[in-house]
Amino acid sequence: MLARRYxxxxxxxxxxxxxxxxxxxDGGDNGVVLIDVRKEEDYMQGHIPRAVxxxxxxxxxxxxxxxxxxxxxxxxxxDSKHVIVYDDTFGALAARVAWALEYxxxxxxxxxxxxxxxxxxLGYGIExxxxxxxxxxxxxxxxxxxxxxxxxxxxxxxxxxxxxxxQLQQGKGTSTSTGKRVLLDVRxxxxxxxxxxxxxxxxxxxxxxxxxxxxxxxxxxxxxLSYRRISRDDEVIVYCGSVGTLSGLSYYALRLAGYSxxxxxxxxxxxxxxxxxxxxxxxxxxxxxxxxE
Amino acid sequence: xxxxQERSIKHTHESEGxxxxxxxxxxxxxxxxxxxxxxxREGKVSDDEFRRFRLQHGMYGSRLNQNYTMIRIKVPxxxxxxxxxxxxxxxxxxxxxxxxxxxxxxxxxxHWVYLDDAPAVEKGLVEVGLTTREACGxxxxxxxxxxxxxxxxxxxxxxxxxxxxxxxxxxxxxMCQNLPRKFKFNFACCDEHSYARIADVGLVPVLKHGADGxxxxxxxxxxxxxxxxxxxxxxxxxxxxxxxxxxxxCMAVVRLFDRLGDREKMHRNRMRYLVHDMGxxxxxxLVLKERRAVEMTRSVLAKLYIREIKVDAPEMGQxxxxxxxxxxxxxxxxxxxxxxxxxxxxxxxxxVVFIPLPAGxxxxxxxxxxxxxxxxxxxxxxxxxxxxQGFALRWVMKSRLVELYRRLSEAGLANHGALSIAxxxxxxxxxxxxxxxxxAHRLAKEIRSRLIELGLDMDESLKDATIKLSGCxxxxxxxxxxxxxxxxxAVRINNSLTPxxxxxxxxxxxxxxxxxxxxxxxxxxxxxDVILRLIxxxxxxxxxxxxxxxxxxxxxxxxxxxxxxxIDDLKPIIEEASRLPPPAEDPESYVDYGSDSRFIVRTARxxxxx
Numbered sequence: 001m002l003a004r005r006y007x008x009x010x011x012x013x014x015x016x017x018x019x020x021x022x023x024x025x026d027g028g029d030n031g032v033v034l035i036d037v038r039k040e041e042d043y044m045q046g047h048i049p050r051a052v053x054x055x056x057x058x059x060x061x062x063x064x065x066x067x068x069x070x071x072x073x074x075x076x077x078x079d080s081k082h083v084i085v086y087d088d089t090f091g092a093l094a095a096r097v098a099w100a101l102e103y104x105x106x107x108x109x110x111x112x113x114x115x116x117x118x119x120x121x122l123g124y125g126i127e128x129x130x131x132x133x134x135x136x137x138x139x140x141x142x143x144x145x146x147x148x149x150x151x152x153x154x155x156x157x158x159x160x161x162x163x164x165x166x167q168l169q170q171g172k173g174t175s176t177s178t179g180k181r182v183l184l185d186v187r188x189x190x191x192x193x194x195x196x197x198x199x200x201x202x203x204x205x206x207x208x209x210x211x212x213x214x215x216x217x218x219x220x221x222x223x224x225l226s227y228r229r230i231s232r233d234d235e236v237i238v239y240c241g242s243v244g245t246l247s248g249l250s251y252y253a254l255r256l257a258g259y260s261x262x263x264x265x266x267x268x269x270x271x272x273x274x275x276x277x278x279x280x281x282x283x284x285x286x287x288x289x290x291x292x293e
Numbered sequence: 294x295x296x297x298q299e300r301s302i303k304h305t306h307e308s309e310g311x312x313x314x315x316x317x318x319x320x321x322x323x324x325x326x327x328x329x330x331x332x333x334r335e336g337k338v339s340d341d342e343f344r345r346f347r348l349q350h351g352m353y354g355s356r357l358n359q360n361y362t363m364i365r366i367k368v369p370x371x372x373x374x375x376x377x378x379x380x381x382x383x384x385x386x387x388x389x390x391x392x393x394x395x396x397x398x399x400x401x402x403x404h405w406v407y408l409d410d411a412p413a414v415e416k417g418l419v420e421v422g423l424t425t426r427e428a429c430g431x432x433x434x435x436x437x438x439x440x441x442x443x444x445x446x447x448x449x450x451x452x453x454x455x456x457x458x459x460x461x462x463x464x465x466x467x468m469c470q471n472l473p474r475k476f477k478f479n480f481a482c483c484d485e486h487s488y489a490r491i492a493d494v495g496l497v498p499v500l501k502h503g504a505d506g507x508x509x510x511x512x513x514x515x516x517x518x519x520x521x522x523x524x525x526x527x528x529x530x531x532x533x534x535x536x537x538x539x540x541x542x543c544m545a546v547v548r549l550f551d552r553l554g555d556r557e558k559m560h561r562n563r564m565r566y567l568v569h570d571m572g573x574x575x576x577x578x579l580v581l582k583e584r585r586a587v588e589m590t591r592s593v594l595a596k597l598y599i600r601e602i603k604v605d606a607p608e609m610g611q612x613x614x615x616x617x618x619x620x621x622x623x624x625x626x627x628x629x630x631x632x633x634x635x636x637x638x639x640x641x642x643x644x645v646v647f648i649p650l651p652a653g654x655x656x657x658x659x660x661x662x663x664x665x666x667x668x669x670x671x672x673x674x675x676x677x678x679x680x681x682q683g684f685a686l687r688w689v690m691k692s693r694l695v696e697l698y699r700r701l702s703e704a705g706l707a708n709h710g711a712l713s714i715a716x717x718x719x720x721x722x723x724x725x726x727x728x729x730x731x732x733a734h735r736l737a738k739e740i741r742s743r744l745i746e747l748g749l750d751m752d753e754s755l756k757d758a759t760i761k762l763s764g765c766x767x768x769x770x771x772x773x774x775x776x777x778x779x780x781x782x783a784v785r786i787n788n789s790l791t792p793x794x795x796x797x798x799x800x801x802x803x804x805x806x807x808x809x810x811x812x813x814x815x816x817x818x819x820x821x822d823v824i825l826r827l828i829x830x831x832x833x834x835x836x837x838x839x840x841x842x843x844x845x846x847x848x849x850x851x852x853x854x855x856x857x858x859x860i861d862d863l864k865p866i867i868e869e870a871s872r873l874p875p876p877a878e879d880p881e882s883y884v885d886y887g888s889d890s891r892f893i894v895r896t897a898r899x900x901x902x903x
Contacts, residue, residue, distance in 0.1 A: 189390045189405050202407070207387035220413075227327075227409045229334070284357040284895060286887040289735040290404055290724040292392035292654035 008256040009113040009215060010084050012124055018082075019050050033077050035085045037097045038116065046126045048086065048112075048119060052076070053131065056093040060243055063266065065104045065147040072101060079106070086112035086119070091214030092205070095248035099264055105148050111252060113213050151251075153237045153263040155272055158183065158197065161237070165199050179233030179261070186250040187241050187269070190291060195281035197239070197272060201228060205246040208253035215249075221257040232259055239265035239272075315457060317369065317464065318419030322426060326350055327412035334409070344900065349432065349470070351425025352411055354900050355404065356725050363725055364389075364403045364414055365428035369460035370438035370453055370480075371399035371678035375664035378676070380421045382657035382664075388414050393660070394721060395653040397771050398477070399437050399678040400428060404725045426464060429900070432476070433469045433547070436460035437492070439482035440677045440685040443602065444638035444645055447483035449500035450510055451602060455536070456480040458597035459543060469547055473554030474562040476547065477519065488680060490526040490806040491518045491774060493564045494546055501533055511535040516546055516580065517568030520768035524808050525565040528573045530580060538584070540597050545583035549576075606672035606688050609642025613691065620695045626707070627698050633750045634711040635694065638687060643672070646686045646697065647711030652719040652737040653682030662704030670697050680771070681716050681759075710741070710750030714758045714841070717741040718771060722764025722781065723885070727897040729764035731781030731792045731817055735886040737762050737770070743821050749828070758841040759801075760824065762794070767899070774800040776842045777824060778809045783894045784816070789876045792817040792885035792892045796867065798860070799849045801842065810849060812860055813867045818882040826870040830857065 010018070018032050029050070036043050036051040043053040052075045062068065077083055083101055087093040094111050101109045112119070120126050161181050183200040185192050192202035207224055210216045230236060236254055240247035244266035254262045265272075273279070333343040347353075347362070355361035366381075373381075381401060385393045388410045389403040396402055406414060418425065427433060438456035442448065459478060463469050469476065481487035481497045489495025495515035500508045511533045518527025534542050546564075553571075555562040568576045615635045620627070634647045648663070655663075663684065667676050672688035679685050689697060701707035710716055719737020722729035740760060749755055763770035764781040772778030779794035786793070793816045797809030815823050828841065834855040835844050851859035857866075873882045885892050 188386075189388075193405065204387060206383075207410075207413075211383060224410070224413060227330075227412060228407075229409075282358060285355075285725060286723045286732050286735060286885075287390065287405060287725065289732060289738070289887040290392070290394065290654060290721060291390055292651065292656040292659065 006082065006108050007110050008252050009213075010110040011113050012119060012122070015048075015084060015112060016124070018084075029076065029081075031080060031082055033075060033081045033083045035075065035083060035094075035097065036116070037085060037087045037093045038089075042088070043131070044129060046120065046128050047131060048116065049125055049127045051086075051131065054097065056087070056097060056245070059097050059100050066145045068100055068104045069145045072104070072106070077101070077106065079108075081108065083109045084112055085109065086114075086116055088116040089245070090209055090249065091115060091252075092245040092249040094214075095252050096243065096245045096266075099151070099244070099248045099251060099266070102151055103148055105146055111214060113215070115214065118212065151263055153239075153265040155265075155267070155275060155277060157263075158237060158265060158272075159277070162198055179231060179235060181235045181237065182230050184230075184236050184238045184247075184250070185240075185269075186238055186247050190287060191241065193282045193287055195279040197269070198278055198280045200239075203228065203250070205240065205250050208250050215253050215256055218257050221253050225254070225257065225259070230259075233261075234259075235261045235263065237263045237265055239268040242268055242270045244268050314374065314422060315369070315372075315461065316422040317367065317424035317426070317460075318415075318422055319424070319426070319465075320419055322350065322424070323412055323416045323419055326415045330409060330411060345430065348430030348900060349427060350415070351428035352408070353429045354727055354897075356723065356727050356729070357895060357897055360408060361405050362408045362411060363721075364406050364411065364425055365396075366401040366403070366418060366423050366425055367428040367435045368399055368401055368423070368678055369436050370442070370456040371440060372453075372457075372675050373401075373678065374421075374675045375667050377421045377423055378660045378664040378667070380417055380423075382660035384414050384417045385660075386657045387417075392654050392656045395650060395655065395678050395682045395684070397653075397680050397682060397718060397720075397769065398435050399680065400435050401678065402721070404721065424464075427469075429475075431472045431474050433463040433466075433472075434475050434477050436463075436478045436480070437488070437680070438480040439486050439488070440679045440687075441486050441638075441645065442480065442482040443604075443673075444640065444643070444687050445482035445486060446637070446639050447485055448639075449483075449498050452480040452482060452496070452498050454599045454601055455496070455539065455597070458599050459540070462540065462595070462597055463547075468544070468551070472547070472551055473556045474564070476550065476564065478543070484804040486803065487806070488774075488802050489513075489515050489518075491520050491524075491771070491802065492527060493517065493519060493550075494543060495527050496539070499533055501535075509535055512539060514542055517565045517573065517576065519563050519565045520771060520773045520808075521563065522560070522766040522768075523566070524768065524773045525569060526806050526808060527565075528568070528577075530577055536599075538588075540595065541584050541587040541591065542580070544587045544591065544595070545580050548587065549579055549583050553579075602673075604673045604688055606640070606643065609640075609690070612641040615644050615691065615694075618691065618694065622695060624695065624699060624702075626702075626709070627695060629709055629751060630698055630707055631694065633709050633713045633715075634707075636712065640688070642691055643687070644689050644691050644694065646689050646694075646701075647679065648676075648684040648686060648701065648706050649681070649708050649711040649716050650683045651708070651741055652717070652734050655684075659704050659706055662700075663706060666697065666700050666704070666706075670700075681711070682718055683711060683716070708745075710745055712756065713750040714752070714755040714760060714776075715741055715744040715750040716759070717744070718759075718761040718775070720763045720770035722770075723887075726764065726769075728767055728899045729781065730783055730894055730896065731764050731794065732886045732888065733762040733764035733770055733779070733781055733794075736779075736817060736820060739886060740821055740824065743825075747825075754835070754839070755828070755841050757843075758845075761800075765896075772797060772800070773808045774802045774806070775809060776800065776845060777827065779815070779820060782814065783892070784814055786816060786873055786883075787875050789883050790892055790894070791873070791883050794820060796823065798845050810860075813864060813871065815867065815871045816873055816882060817885055819871045819873065823867055823870045826866060827863075830863070830866055 085094040186205040443451040479492035514530040515527035722733040758776040761775035778797035784793040800809030
């Protein structure tokens, strides 16, 4: 996979200038589609001007590339458009939606570097009401929609990796690529200690997030990964507890830091557990009782 | 004149500028932690060498899992500023379990940190002036200080500047980087609130009035105390050590311990054993002699920088005691909270507000809320960690207590019972510690909530009683100084290995410091019953106006007046309340708190001694 040509993050000032350049007399969008992935009622109460609404739940309805394609197409997304996504949930919902776009082959996608809450608290403008509704693109046909499987991990893909690690540990297999494969669990530490996919390492997703921005600066993310001896040659598979949101955000943390070989286990531990696949955990301490929650 | 010159050499009094904020951390230590972990992972330093380094930098091994570390943040005098609280919150979410633990020695601990992430944590701490340096290992540990210092009704002067100066002097000082064992200083504000007698060196402030009418500051110095498998109360070195001899006295004790302390026998190398073995009088003579040597030879640069603290708070004209407060708009629970959590401070119109935490645990969200509350309500602008594993917020205007109560309630920080029997202390035990036998941490939380549920935090007669638990004999939970103390054990009952505690009675700190006496062994799941039974018996037996703690003392002295004459009359009652049915009938009672499987003892090597 090549390095990204579109930035992972777009700053608020950049977004404003992208939206405001040129003239809008013809209803043109300057080649930008801004997507608000919060619930529809939240969108109605206020959103960034010119944003369109696409609640995350709609994106999670299907992993079928054709359906996803149709969903975005209706919002006016086509190959020429730069899509910018935001939410009010640490950037995690936006990340999952952005990832879905990449998955159907749309690489021109970025995340707004701050949440909607921060946007409005900083005094950037908002608008209320329905805004722009779905642009029905009649007559659109579902021709040759493909998916980028190089950024997705499925349970059987992970099973194969586990098998490979096991064989390697037993001295049977040989390492084929230059890098290693790292299974990265981004749930909170106590959940990870309790149970996780075998061989997974844990970096809680918050370790990638800033106090004010949805992701930490590149150097800090880079330092974290290098402390864990995860290198840019490695393939990293990220997963979280449910539907790939927190892991989606972590996916973009790695991409931001220039790690290009990253896959999202979009169905994450929720699927893994429902399939009764093996997990391991640490049982020799009562660490749950240390939590003040 | 000559006296004056001498003093100026040994001592610098400055008025506090820039808020007196100490920067304890050093950026270069982030690099050294990073480098050392890298070398260790590359196999270039030995386990022993790495362990020594790790402990020197506040990293203590996690229970039965070498991938993780506990990170202890040294908080001299327990002082934490709002930005530091916010940073602790963020670091706990990023690298730990989303909450932190306040210890009995006023430190902050982050648990289950992945060892390799330690440099990131270190960096985050140093940026806000905090350090982990010498929080563990055979060094001078956190210099603790009474949370009342500066606001105490009885204190002759505020010892906080002395505690900070002493901490500053010894931090990274070559003279204490490799002591035979850890070493602890404590500053009291007055006799009543004193923990001085359970420290290696305990210091109680005293004012002496000279013939010329001027008063001289000084300290009553206690040495050789400490809690553990064998505990001792510190003995009095001298009645009055003038402030300009404070440093040389402390240096003398440390030097003597360094020279004479036992470096071989791991379990008997705290200074209290040395003092005990040698005899206190002999040790005292050696200290005084050593002090003369220190006075003659020490560098002119070796001095304490005492920065007097000035709190920017408006003076209040009239005042009411907190217990008399009857605000017009009193919210639910306010009265109870004031009675058990708020105290008058020396300065008119201001109060100390205690924020008890269940066994010392506080979430990231609460830390952030506390930071905001501190900025808004405390005129000194910082919080203080307390020996009962909570926070104290001081210099709060009494007129704003209702508002503060509401804010604390919203954050889940207005728990009752801070200054009552419900303020139960429990070490981290099996939640994270290699030495633990039982889960004292969870049990402390359970006792606390039961006592609150029963409203016992409101009972004036129980107010001076304390309950403290440790998961092993090592006394991090300070069970030896509790009215009712417990330390973890494994006992075979009805042929089944059972989590249990040794029960102690009669411990206390303060003017009449005393160590508790072991009186019984109680299964973990019967501890709450035993405590409640004890309170029942006390209520039947007490004299008019007698508190639980005083009654226990009287019984331990064999001077009971009712049915319970002495401790031997009490023991059968405790035994009865401790009894367990066979495992088949009540399997739950044989399982520890926080566990759903058969009780087994698993421990690993402690590292305090490493």
